[in-house]
Amino acid sequence: xxxxxxxxxxxxxxxxxxxASRIKRNALLWVIVGVLLVTAYVFALVAIALVLAEHYSPxxxxxxxxxxxxxxxxVLVAVMAARNARDRRLVxxxxxxxxxxxxxxxxxxxxxxxxxxxxxxxxxxxxxLLLGLGRGRRRSKRR
Numbered sequence: 001x002x003x004x005x006x007x008x009x010x011x012x013x014x015x016x017x018x019x020a021s022r023i024k025r026n027a028l029l030w031v032i033v034g035v036l037l038v039t040a041y042v043f044a045l046v047a048i049a050l051v052l053a054e055h056y057s058p059x060x061x062x063x064x065x066x067x068x069x070x071x072x073x074x075v076l077v078a079v080m081a082a083r084n085a086r087d088r089r090l091v092x093x094x095x096x097x098x099x100x101x102x103x104x105x106x107x108x109x110x111x112x113x114x115x116x117x118x119x120x121x122x123x124x125x126x127x128x129l130l131l132g133l134g135r136g137r138r139r140s141k142r143r
Contacts (some may be wrong), residue, residue, distance in 0.1 A: 045065060054060030113120035 049058070049061050050066055052064055056064070109120070109123070
């Protein structure tokens with residue numbers, strides 16, 4: 001009878017293999033969809049140019065399409081800039097809240113240290129151990 005760890009490891013390996021093949025298949029399908037959409041976009045632009053060329057000269061039709069695409073690109077750039085600014089504001093707000101919470105925790109910690117110094121020493125040791133465990137020991141490459 002196999003150990004539980006070996007069985008769980010085998011199950012995880014099968015799941016990762018299936019997930020990897022599914023991701024590869026989906027990536028290939030998305031590439032095909034992207035190529036088809038770009039082709040449809042190009043043919044739509046050609047059709048629009050031909051329709052405009054019937055009413056106006058081909059040069060004016062090409063310039064009109066170029067200006068329309070430029071305007072669409074500028075609108076998208078403006079939307080992206082607005083979203084990035086919003087994201088920066090949200091990050092700044094989160095950072096400010098985190099700093100406020102840290103300051104409140106430090107203020108509470110100092111009041112506890114004044115009242116019960118042994119709890120403060122125990123807390124300092126616990127925090128030091130937690131910070132030390134996250135880093136682990138690193139061996140130097142020189143031997």
